[in-house]
Amino acid sequence: MDNKAIANIFYETAELMKVAAEDGFRIRSYERAAEALEGWPQQVSEIYQDEKALLAIPGIGKGMAGNIRELMTGGKLAVHEEMLKKFHPSMLQLLKISGLGPKTIALIWDAFKVCDVDGVAKLASEGKLRTLPRLSEKSEQKILKAIESYRQLTGRFLLGIADEIAGKMTEFLAELPGVDKVTPAGSLRRGRETVGDLDMLVTGKCCESEPQRNKVIERILSFPGILEVIAKGENKVSFKLRSGMQVDVRLLLPESFGAALQYFTGSKNHNVQLRQRALKQGYTLNEYGLARVEDNKRVAGKTEEEIYKKLGLKFIPPELREDCGEIQAAAEDKLPDLITQADLQGDVHMHTVETDGKNTIEEMAEAARARGYQYMAITDHSKNLAFANGLDDPRAEAHVKKIRAASKQMEGITILAGIEVDILADGELDLSDSVLEQMDIVIASVHSHFNQEPAQMTDRLLRVIANPNTSLIGHPTGRQLLRREGFGFDYDKVFTAAAKAGVAMEHNAYPERLDLRDQHLRMAKAKGVKFVVNTDAHHTSHLEKIRYGVLQLRRAWLTKDDVLNTLPLAEFAKIMRRGRPVLAKMS
Ligand code: DGT
Ligand code: CA
Ligand code: CA
């Protein structure tokens, strides 16, 4: 059992306790322990017998240490089981639906003894929920909508998780003789924020004869973590991993690899459009190649490039293949010159041990320098985020001094002094102006009061944009993928105001966030907004997750010019200060 799995059980226990209206202090202790474990760099499975080592994790007291040992030795937690017995495991799904908080669920349970998704959907559509206190016809509609989006999301996985599995599988198969390429296709290759199933393609000499293919399939089926084999054919094998993810692997001949890669990368709608174009030009297109209709002669198929070229199109990067105008743009040579990771000069949202990060300023700086960045920023939390040990005014000032001193010591990279300051319920920022003015960069983020009405949230954000200290808005919709939908606000108004004021929008590359999402990025760009892409790293190992962020920027058709942290330090620092004198030493 890894840290993540333990954290999940603690989260679930806390959520169920909320429905049962247990003591708030006790609930919070489970949540704190779960948060701590999620970010802890060392696996507790390695240290759980050492009480001292467990207690050294912030948020883990004697009770939680006991719970961890119980889980590690028996695989179960008595409190968790007890809670599940009380309600029914289906309650856990209900808790995952945004807009259905533990209090509402408790109300429904008390009145109807219903605690599953289908049951609640039925009650809502029959108009029975509005008979409960505090619930109206409008709340019924909201709940139904939330259930619908929940149903669309279940069974999907975070891009980051799918990508890790694809990486492991590639490594695992690359060892086989005769394997030329192992490549992910499908939604993963297009960089979608969540992935339904993983599509892997294998090609090389190893796919040329049946005995060779059988060897490859045998090897694939020895991949660690396979729960069940779903289908096994001559060129294809599908299986389910223990995590629930389905993987389809296809074995392909080198001469049609490009056609297969194109076909299985999708999206389905992009392929439909492309096939129609091919037909109009007298070709058929399928996963084996592009062929002339008149004599069935193959004219392309070995590479994707030659297929697009034959159809009179510039090469369309996978991230754009969503049937959003990319085919026409490619025909007119109007595809954007998409941003790449190499364009980035810095990552400017990072936490340290001063709040809830796991590394020091220096460790983060060394890791950022190793990635070749010219600059970076330390942006720890402010006091409103009490569980993260957020900074008050004096601590924030002292931290700025520490960051400036570290930057002076450090060669080859400039460390900007920043803060991720909480946006309070009314749109005020959580620290004094006199302290914020000392920062090179101020990321203003919503971390509380997510449930405000869109109109109120809009006013809240407009106030932040009007504040001359704000450099950018952090993870602007607050969404957590597969867990919580983002809060709504008037996008037109907020993006227009931000563009006018020169306040940037963040794209937060943390795999659970990827916020702003692709459509919102495109919408904001149309209003003239500029962006900053950040990892929000809480550990040195998080810096590499920037690639998931860059994929989303590309999906939104963004270029280098749209993204401020592609600029050299002096220009970037000036924009973050919104016209006031730059404080950081430019070196
Ligand atoms: P996912 O798995 O839900 O995240 O999304 P995809 O795009 O990976 O979809 P998937 O796994 O069903 O299929 C992978 C690609 O294969 C898809 O993007 C296009 C192609 N494909 C699969 N089935 C069909 C089909 O019935 N018609 C067409 N035109 N293309 C298909
Ligand atoms: Ca797929
Ligand atoms: Ca598939």
Ligand code: ZN
């Ligand atoms: Zn944040």
